[in-house]
Amino acid sequence: MSTYDVAVIGSGPGGYVAAIRCAQLGMKTAIIEKYNTLGGTCLNVGCIPSKALLDSSHHYDDAVKHFEAHGIELSGDIKMNLEKMIARKDAVVKQTCDGITFLMDKNKIDVYTGVGSFKDATHITITGESTTEIEAKNTIIATGSKPSSFPFIKLDKERVITSTEALKLKEIPKHLVVIGGGVIGLELGQVYKRLGSDVTVIEYMDRIVPGMDKAVSKELQKVLKKQKMKFLTSHKVTNVETIGNEVVINYEDKKGQPQEIKTDYCLVSVGRRPYTDGLGLENAGVKVNERGMVETNDHLQTNVSNIYAIGDVVKGAMLAHKAEEEGVFVAETLAGQKPHINYNLIPGVVYTWPEVAAVGKTEEQLKEEGIAYKAGSFPMRALGRSRASMDLDGFVKVLADKNTDEILGVHMVGARAADMIAEAVVAMEYRASAEDISRMSHAHPTFTEAIKEAALAATDNRALHM
Template sequence: MNSYDVAIIGSGPGGYVAAIRCAQLGMKTAIIEKYPVLGGTCLNVGCIPSKALLDSSHHYEDAVKHFEEHGIEIPGDIKVNLKQMIDRKQSVVDQTTGGIDYLMKKNNIEVYQGVGSFKDATHVVIKGEKETEIEAKNIIIATGSKPSSLPFINIDKERIITSTEALKLTEIPKHLIVIGGGVIGLELGQVYKRLGAEVSVIEYMDRIIPTMDAGLSKELSKVLKKQKFSINTSHRVKSVERKGKEVIVKADNKKGEEVTFKGDYCLVSVGRRPYTDGLNAEAAGVKLNDRGQVEVNEHLQTNVSNIYAIGDVVKGAMLAHKASEEGTLVAEVIAGQKPHIDYNLIPGVVYTWPEVASVGKTEEQLKEAGVAYKAGQFPMRALGRSRASMDLDGFVKILADKNTDEILGVHMIGARAADMIAEAVVAMEYRASAEDISRMSHAHPTFAEATKEAALAATEDRALHI
């Protein structure tokens, strides 16, 4: 029987990063993956393929709507080749997952293909083409999550689909009904809207992206409506039925009136649930909570001292970069180091266009906590860079402590917000004040100048360009 210092069950951004860091720290490491390809949800059916399709559809939309204004004339009709778009997406996925294979070999990490199942606290049985058993001093659970549904919905994976199927459709929907106005639903909704689909979003809460700052929700909703999305908030879905090639969704609006939506595809995007199927956690004595999450302490250690859990299978935001940070932390804890993660400074991003990004506290959270704060906001349309690229929608908002000026939250919507948020994370990691950012030189012309201007606005309301 092969024996290891660490065995990791799951090879997503949490698992494979944990494996690399363990190997770097001199531990003999194994990683177990149920699918033939490494990378988990993020690389195979999540972050990477969705961004590939978002970029492809963005290019198409630019060609149809904006090239002429830029002085670019294309003779003849511009057509979508959906098969090529999906094939390119897959090639991006293949390159990325192939990179993980390389990193495993480079770091001498043993890869096992099959379902990892606990025999006891130090032994894992791997059920693949053949059954293998390994022993490990420490085990990290990194089994991730799966799309959630509603109990009355029958997901047939043909017309009533999850994000996994939405990434490989063979035709552009005529009318895509999206149940759920969160990150995944809006991103995939925008892909197919750009390609010509009618898109209706149905959201139970009173606003889309309900976990983010309300100002971002309001602005994104305004932009999407301008893009001809149908946004239906405060709607409770009560039935989803398929009749041939038609899907009929019935929901009650906030007045209690029944509303019917008819489309040819329905994307169920109501969140994700922790995935522990086949793990046999009870054999190792590992406790799960009533939400199916693995219970852990601040060191991500379970109730069994040599077993840890990270990523979507534990509490907190289901984000690839959060899982990676946790994978690094656990590796270093096992090695006897004293790492830390500030969960308040894990940024969240929505990769629609304009992009939405956020870190720290929202205005609603600060009000609820009774924190005295000040806000500075700057519109993207006031930037020369925005006018040059025709990306005029959005703003940057900085929330700072009213007394100390320490930055408490940064919320932005606009072109390249996903990249711009990193400045805010760095500033908040070092407990910078709004004035600190306002006094830093930002290259001109850039989208990032909006962050400096928002900091100026939060500092005695002295933004320069509005």
């Protein structure tokens, strides 16, 4: 039987990063993955493939709608080859997953393929093509999450689908109904809208991406409506039924009146649930809460002292980069170091176009917590860079403490917002004030000038270009 200092169950961003950091710190490390490829949901059926399709569909959309304005004239009809687009996505996924395999080899991490299940707190049985047992002084649970659904929805994975199936459709839906106005639904909805589908989003809450700043939700919905996506907010889905090649969706409108919509494809995107199936947590005595999440303390340690858990399987935002931070945190904790994570400073991103990004408190949270604040906003259309690239939608909003001027939150909708948000994270990590950002030189012309201008607007309302 092989013995390890650390065994990691799950090879997504949290798991493989935890394994690498443990190995870097001199621990003999094993990683266990039930699928034949490493990388977990993010690399195989999540972040990476969805961004590949978003980029491909964006290029197609630009060619159809915007190239002529740039003086690019294409002769003949512009054709879209879905099969080739999916194949490119698959190639990107393979290259990325192969990269993780390389990193495991480079760091001398033993990889086991199969379902890892606790025999007890220090022994793990791995069931794959054969059955193996290993011993681990410490174990990190990093098994991630799976798409959620409702009890009355039967996911046939052909017409009523999750994000996994939406990444590999054989045809472009004539009409795609998306149940859930969160990040995943909006991103995949925009992909198929660009490719020619009619897209309708049904959201139970009164706005899309309801966890984000209200101004951001409002702006994103306005922009996506301009792109001809349809939204039914404050609507409650009551039944979904597949009849032949048609999906019938029943819902209640804002007034509680029953309504019906028919479509050829329905994407169920109502969140994700922690995935602990087959782990044998009961054999090790590990506790989970009523929502199925593994319970941990501030050190991400479970009630069993040598077992830790990270990523989507524990509380907090289900984000790949949050899982990575937690993976490093646990590895360094095991090595006797004293790492830290400021969960308030983990950014959230929606990769639609325009992109949405945010970090820190929303305006609604500040009001609820009774924190005196000031706000400054700046529209992207006022930037020279935005006019040059024809990316005019969106804004940047900076929220700062009314008394100290410390930045409390930054929220943005616009081109390259996913990349720009890092500036706000750095500033807030070092507890910068709005005036600090307003006095930093930003290259011209760039999209990041909007951050400086919003900071100026929050500092005595003195934006220069508005």
